[in-house]
Amino acid sequence: AQSVAQPEDQVNVAEGNPLTVKCTYSVSGNPYLFWYVQYPNRGLQFLLKYITGDNLVKGSYGFEAEFNKSQTSFHLKKPSALVSDSALYFCAVRVLLGGATNKLIFGTGTLLAVQP
């Protein structure tokens, strides 16, 4: 089955330290991968996406993600965490089922907590 997994429910990191939020996927064919962030009582905000090309994708707010085909992973990273980065992060993969039946499948989300 085509899916995306976020193995960590929560990630804790100290402000100023690098952060990584993990995502792995399982799809047929080429994956189209996305990262979104959700703040309390808000919708999802787009951070970045991988379509093709360079494995390191840069996005909004200093975030970047590394696509690794052999490990089927798309981990979100930031060199220096801010307290304001504390939020719920979702990885998503576009599943191409043919014709009109394409779906964006989301992971279960990872809560990032950045301590001052």
Next chain:
Amino acid sequence: KAGVTQTPRYLIKTRGQQVTLSCSPISGHRSVSWYQQTPGQGLQFLFEYFSETQRNKGNFPGRFSGRQFSNSRSEMNVSTLELGDSALYLCASSLEPSALAPTDTQYFGPGTRLTVL
């Protein structure tokens, strides 16, 4: 450019009632998708509309329906509400439908928080 807007932001209904939620996409975006977000099931795809036609549908009962107008605005309707329908309903818009442009980014609105009592 204004983002995706959803109205109302909060709604309280009782079991058996029906509800209509509204979504206005980003100007120029022609595709609108709806998602349900709950603590137990996470984010689940409901349906996608483009050119006033449903193009894609998730695994939800027929009580969940939607439509899209000629200006790309969309509404979703839930009839005969159940307690389990309590959720955050998110609308997302993109330039083109996923079938034509699977790499297009979907931009989300703030959501409508529906509580069923």
